[in-house]
Amino acid sequence: MSNGTSSAFNADQDLASIPMAQGGLARLAIARLKSAGLPLEPLLKRLGLTPEQIGEPEERLSVRSQIAVLDEAATALNDDCFGFTMARDFDPREIGLLYYVMASSRILGEALKRLDRYSTVANEALVFEYREGNRLVVNLRYSAVPRHSDRHQIEFCMFAVIRICRLLTGRNLVPRHFLIAHHRSGDISEMVRFVGTKVEFGADADEFALDLDARELLIVHADSYLNRLLLKDCEAALVGRRGATSPLRTKVENAVSSLLPHGRVLVGEVASTLGMSKRTLGRKLADEGLNFTEIFEQLRRDLAVRYLADRKLPVSKIAWLLGFREVSAFTHACKRWTQKTPSQLRTAARV
Numbered sequence: 001m002s003n004g005t006s007s008a009f010n011a012d013q014d015l016a017s018i019p020m021a022q023g024g025l026a027r028l029a030i031a032r033l034k035s036a037g038l039p040l041e042p043l044l045k046r047l048g049l050t051p052e053q054i055g056e057p058e059e060r061l062s063v064r065s066q067i068a069v070l071d072e073a074a075t076a077l078n079d080d081c082f083g084f085t086m087a088r089d090f091d092p093r094e095i096g097l098l099y100y101v102m103a104s105s106r107i108l109g110e111a112l113k114r115l116d117r118y119s120t121v122a123n124e125a126l127v128f129e130y131r132e133g134n135r136l137v138v139n140l141r142y143s144a145v146p147r148h149s150d151r152h153q154i155e156f157c158m159f160a161v162i163r164i165c166r167l168l169t170g171r172n173l174v175p176r177h178f179l180i181a182h183h184r185s186g187d188i189s190e191m192v193r194f195v196g197t198k199v200e201f202g203a204d205a206d207e208f209a210l211d212l213d214a215r216e217l218l219i220v221h222a223d224s225y226l227n228r229l230l231l232k233d234c235e236a237a238l239v240g241r242r243g244a245t246s247p248l249r250t251k252v253e254n255a256v257s258s259l260l261p262h263g264r265v266l267v268g269e270v271a272s273t274l275g276m277s278k279r280t281l282g283r284k285l286a287d288e289g290l291n292f293t294e295i296f297e298q299l300r301r302d303l304a305v306r307y308l309a310d311r312k313l314p315v316s317k318i319a320w321l322l323g324f325r326e327v328s329a330f331t332h333a334c335k336r337w338t339q340k341t342p343s344q345l346r347t348a349a350r351v
């Protein structure tokens with residue numbers, strides 16, 4: 001197979017597995033831009049979207065488009081905490097079916113089980129997992145979209161879910177822990193006040209935990225008849241949604257991202273994280289025309305560009321986040337990747 005034919009084949013595969021979302025979060029962001037009097041058409045054009053797509057609530061958007069809309073809106077509104085800001089201020093009813101099936105449940109544990117089962121109806125890339133043990137744990141992960149490509153959507157979801165738990169129960173629930181995987185510089189005091197406890201960025205997971213007794217808290221507006229009706233709609237939507245599966249490359253990238261700051265990114269470690277042997281991982285990557293070293297280097301390059309755009313992050317910390325023991329090694333890698341030093345890349349990002 002020629003390179004051109006192979007590229008076309010891979011592109012077709014990519015198009016077939018693009019995860020989609022209802023687009024409610026993107027529309028919330030566009031509404032904020034509109035209320036701020038900012039021009040929308042240039043932004044939509046840059047993202048390959050049309051006003052008709054945004055104006056039609058039933059039109060689904062790709063998850064990548066939604067992430068891009070949030071990034072653009074955060075920049076245009078000069079709000080580096082845009083995901084959190086929206087989660088704090090939005091009307092939860094705007095989520096639609098998923099909110100109402102939670103709000104009509106009997107107890108909080110039941111509502112969180114509904115979130116676990118039906119979250120992909122609203123967003124095929126966002127997978128909520130709910131676990132009951134010594135605590136109630138809500139974990140969020142990405143499927144078919146690289147975790148490192150997003151900040152604002154993840155932050156919206158994390159803060160929105162804890163807010164919804166409070167609204168549904170009428171209780172000011174304070175998590176036992178609140179973790180977000182990506183790194184953030186600058187002032188997060190507003191987030192800490194909102195959550196009521198430490199917000200830990202750069203963690204190994206995106207999750208929060210509540211005390212076990214919160215499971216039995218009654219939902220304020222529980223409605224068993226409405227809940228049964230909505231469950232039928234959710235089940236039908238679950239059956240009808242596209243079966244997007246996570247590409248191996250994305251799984252490898254997400255595994256590497258969590259290991260980078262610990263400086264232990266070895267093929268065997270990543271393979272173990274994915275539940276396979278080193279040899280199996282190598283074979284599966286080769287079957288897709290990939291190899292671990294290329295994925296690893298491209299991911300570090302992409303993260304370097306993203307981190308350097310945040311002028312509050314010292315270069316020494318960025319080097320550590322990317323798994324370099326010395327700043328000089330990071331500088332050498334930057335020049336190899338981009339023909340620019342970290343300071344030159346930072347200047348280019350500012351321009």
